[in-house]
Amino acid sequence: MQQLDDDLKEKSAEWLAAEVQKLRGAIREHRDASGHDLCWHHPKLWELLPEQVPIDVAVPPWPQFMRGCVKYRQSLDEQLPGAKIENKEA
Template sequence: MDLDDDLHGLGRDELLAEVRRLRAGIRAHRDSTGHDLCWHQPQLWGLLPERVEPDVAVPPWPRFLRGCVLYRESLESQLPNAPVHDREYGA
């Protein structure tokens, strides 16, 4: 099954519109900052034409929190000069 089969019937203008739509979604995800970096991303997945419920498995709390710490540490090493977003979630 070709998941991108829908593209074959689109004309140039339709393809350009699709590229722009996908780029806007990718940019919105890329430009996330602060607490938004940590969230489940159904809006991004919703850009795909196939409608499926993601089979998400959630780690137990201790493993989940260790993963959060590792993610934050990776940001520290990959973006050492990033500004600090010192706000509580929801504030």
């Protein structure tokens, strides 16, 4: 039975280095998101994985979803208390 990432065993050092650079770029793009971009759906990032699976996202009802958004924003206050405030609409 083939395991995830077994395909990497057959790749060259050059291919692996290029793949690492591509993945680092995508991670940096996501990390450097700011404002409302922090909240969006990110299929572009998921598409970097070799296993392509249908996107089967389940979303909570609006009241639960909004409570999750509030918790996320509160966690930013706790984890990044000095973050600058960006006051513009999405």
